[in-house]
Amino acid sequence: MSRIIAVTSQKGGVGKTTTAVNLAASFSRLGHRVLIADCDPQGGAGAYGRVKSAAATGMLAAMRGECSPEDIIAPMYDDGRVAGCVIGMGHPSDLLDFETASAKGELGRLITSLAAGFDYILVDTPVGSSTILKAALEKADEMLLVLNCRAAAVKTLPDFVRLAQWIRSDINPALKLAGIAVTMYREGDSSEKKIFDHLRAHLPAGLFLESIIPFDPGLEMAGIRSAPAMMVSSAADSARAYLEMAAEIKKREGELDSGAALDLGDLVAEGMDGRDDDSGEDDEDRVNFRNRRAENILAEMCDRANLAGAVIADRTGLPLAVCGLEARTADIIAAMAPELGKTIEKATVYMDQPNANDISIDLGSGERIVLRAFAIDGVPFYLVGLCPRTADPAGEMLLAATRLTEELA
Ligand SMILES: Nc1ncnc2c1ncn2[C@@H]1O[C@H](COP(=O)(O)OP(=O)(O)O)[C@@H](O)[C@H]1O
Ligand SMILES: [Mg+2]
Missing domain, CATH: 3.30.450.30 (Dynein light chain 2a, cytoplasmic)
Structure with missing residues (x-):
């Protein structure tokens, strides 16, 4: 059975693309067949490896019926283990076409048809285009939220809750929450620790993935070389952390499938949703951020x-x-x-x-x-x-x- 995981954030620059690319490499290391679908018009994950140059064409062409879905997939790295596909924008107006076709359900259909050949499909989503994000979430099995423990990122959590509620109620009732992945975490930074402790104390247990991605300059180096952390020796710490995170997501899927923990609807109802009600306490808490x-x-x-x-x-x-x-x-x-x-x-x-x-x-x-x-x-x-x-x-x-x-x- 294949799983489509949409990697999302409400803020740019939090490590979403880095997370999609490194989780893909980690799932592959765990023995799975993995595809990354880069649905970010700014070209996030697709800039990794050699997808852009290797793929003959992109998702837009397949959505237009100009080629078959298999034609748009290319191996990302030399070992051929992770496959990737990109939007494939040759002309500035292609973005409009991609959004229009996505809004009509073409992106969801394409991703679903590609899923058959893979165990995991990681969808790198854009910040700022609700059309593409909504289309990516339409057929996703899980949604992973990438978050930093910084005030600017944490302030977007209410937006995430609203988005998740909307998708669940109107678009994809089967969507589960893979969890919140904290990235760029600085162990020694007292304000980040305070924010993280606060969030964990106030949000439902189990919402955060236990594996945390450290702030790691080696990851930046890996990014520059368009490679996942596990291929760059200076990024060994984060490579390990991403491997643990992939293993944790996989383990939680067993729990998700058994219908128990981490149903997004329950989480939203239990915890974050109520936060707007006691705004007095909330304000004081925010000051601590x-x-x-x-x-x-x-x-x-x-x-x-x-x-x-x-x-x-x-x-x-x-x-x-x-x-x-x-x-x-x-x-x-x-x-x-x-x-x-x-x-x-x-x-x-x-x-x-x-x-x-x-x-x-x-x-x-x-x-x-x-x-x-x-x-x-x-x-x-x-x-x-x-x-x-x-x-x-x-x-x-x-x-x-x-x-x-x-x-x-
Ligand atoms: N854990 C990390 N430690 C240090 N730098 C990171 C980490 N994760 C990502 N980065 C760097 O931060 C920048 C933004 O990351 P990126 O994954 O492109 O974010 P997004 O896709 O959310 O915009 C990149 O330069 C990336 O190399
Ligand atoms: Mg990105």
């Missing part, structure tokens, strides 16, 4: 340097603490931070400026974005402020970055 110390430092810095707002971002571009900015603005500014950070790194080398640590961009609106790189226990972070173009917050930002390095170590 944030790192108050970091936010205090941000607030003082904004005050002294006349900043309109500021955000601390990690190197994946997720906002960890925010002051004075709307969530969307903070998200956008944080997302830019790693790119700006890279520019600083280049300046230190190309321009022989070892002490270069900040960079600023003047916006047309008369505002300026200033970024300062800093590190906590050797891990890079970015402090980004938004201020009037005439302001010069560099000194205050240096002070704040120094405090962050010292007080959060």
Whole structure:
């Protein structure tokens, strides 16, 4: 019997594609025939291995009836064990066609017809296209939610609950929850631990997979080489963690099939659904999600340097603490931070400026974005402020970055 697992998240950059690719490799290692269907138009999993170049064509062509489903499958790696398929977009308008055909049920039908030849079909889904996500969930057996223990990702949990409820009630009543997979977890980070402990205390038992994927720079290296962790020696820790996660999902399927634990409907009804009711307690809990110390430092810095707002971002571009900015603005500014950070790194080398640590961009609106790189226990972070173009917050930002390095170590 084959199982279709949709790998989903409500936020980008949480490790969804990495999880799809590495679970696929792990299921294969456990002896299963595995297919990855990359349904993300931004090309996530399909960029791994050599699917894109090897597959003659893609899902869209099969959905149009231009080729048979078998024609779109290609081996991902040299050992030929994991197969993959991509959307196959040759023209910008193909995305519209893919969404339209998906909305008509073609994607669900295609995935189901491909499933016959495999034990596991992992579907990498996009963030932001509800048409494709809904189509992918229409025929899925299980839904895996990928989550980081960061405020920005955790805040999307209510959206996930609403989505899951909608799919279950209107689209696919048989959909089960494979679990929530926590990725990029930093063992030593006290705020992440706090968030994780809080979630586990408040959500139904068994919702989280026990295997956790650590934050592992080796995984990033593996990603650059378009290979799963188990093929890259520096990513051995996460390779092991993904193997354990695959084994755990497999074990839970036995429980799911026996009708017992982890029925999504029950979980939603039992736990997360009720969270909106006692909003007083909820608000207090949410405060714990944030790192108050970091936010205090941000607030003082904004005050002294006349900043309109500021955000601390990690190197994946997720906002960890925010002051004075709307969530969307903070998200956008944080997302830019790693790119700006890279520019600083280049300046230190190309321009022989070892002490270069900040960079600023003047916006047309008369505002300026200033970024300062800093590190906590050797891990890079970015402090980004938004201020009037005439302001010069560099000194205050240096002070704040120094405090962050010292007080959060
Ligand atoms: N456990 C991890 N530790 C460190 N980096 C990770 C980890 N998981 C993913 N990454 C990196 O984070 C970035 C985003 O991951 P990705 O899987 O593409 O996210 P998504 O598909 O959710 O957008 C990539 O550069 C990836 O290499
Ligand atoms: Mg992705």
